[in-house]
Amino acid sequence: MRPGDLGVDAMHINLHKTFSTPHGGGGPGAGPVVLSDRLAPFAPVPFVRFAGDGTAEFVETRKQAAGSATPFGRITAFHGQMGMFVRALAYMLSHGADGLRQASEDAVLNANYLKARLRDVMSLSFPDRPAMHEVLFDDRFLEGTGVSTLDFAKAMIDEGYHPMTMYFPLVVHGAMLIEPTESESRAELDRFVDTLRDLVTRAKGGEAESFRAAPARAPRRRLDETRAARQPVLTYRPPDEETDRAAAAE
Structure with a gap:
């Protein structure tokens, strides 16, 4: 079942764990955010738009999003944790559909x-x-x-x-x-x-x-x-090269 069939309007498809990317302990979560037809016209640019034949179009500006689309703003960090996407893609390609099902x-x-x-x-x-x-x-x-x-x-x-x-x-x-x-x-x-x-x-x-x-x-x-x-300790100690060298020598 597709998430949209459940009435979901927005979903973050996090790649963590499922596709080998780290999460927790400081590891970055990453993944696309997908929108329903109801919210899609307001998606901030840039975004990826799919046509009826399955082809994808990268929409980078509000002008390119013309038509019924009225983006409410712009995302400055669109690409997110790119290294996590590459890792997930490599995992998927190495396992294949049958391997992902088995995992x-x-x-x-x-x-x-x-x-x-x-x-x-x-x-x-x-x-x-x-x-x-x-x-x-x-x-x-x-x-x-x-x-x-x-x-x-x-x-x-x-x-x-x-x-x-x-x-x-x-x-x-x-x-x-x-x-x-x-x-x-x-x-x-x-x-x-x-x-x-x-x-x-x-x-x-x-x-x-x-x-x-x-x-x-x-x-x-x-x-x-x-x-x-x-009682957090928020003091800042300026770098002291001489002290740091002495500590390193010990």
Whole structure:
């Protein structure tokens, strides 16, 4: 089904993850913004317009957009994260249509595998619905342990895993959104599951203090996020070449 058939007037088709481009942790999201027939006449220039025969036209100025189109302005950064588009295109061409379908099916399969293997120890937000490429847990399984979603995620760092997406979506309390992607083997998924099951056992076994001290084996300890937000350090130290040379020599 096309998004327009659902009544959608505008959609950002983000290429992140689905087509190998990074997202999160500072990685740029990128992708085209598409409009319905109702909004298309007001699209800012430049934009790409498709004719009935499927041919595309690059409309760069308001004059070129003549006719029924009345663009409301101009986008100065039209090309966006060009490197991400090149990477996504290379990914699509290297895999082909059958490869992209396989990657999507494997991502969905992996997410549902995690759901099946963890549902007896972690609380599922939507237990009766199949997962797509992500499986969503919440913090109900941690009730009474003194361990929060943040504590649980930080403890994962000590086990060698980057934490999952936390507290999103906002409609789920203490959300833990896990996305295994299509590239993980079953052996790696099983190792991940065993790690989470062990963390759940520890949390329910009264080890809340060790969770609140995590990560303990990472190069950086946990920040006081509340204090950092309320008392940000915004001072600027002018470059000191002599001090910088001395530090480099050490």
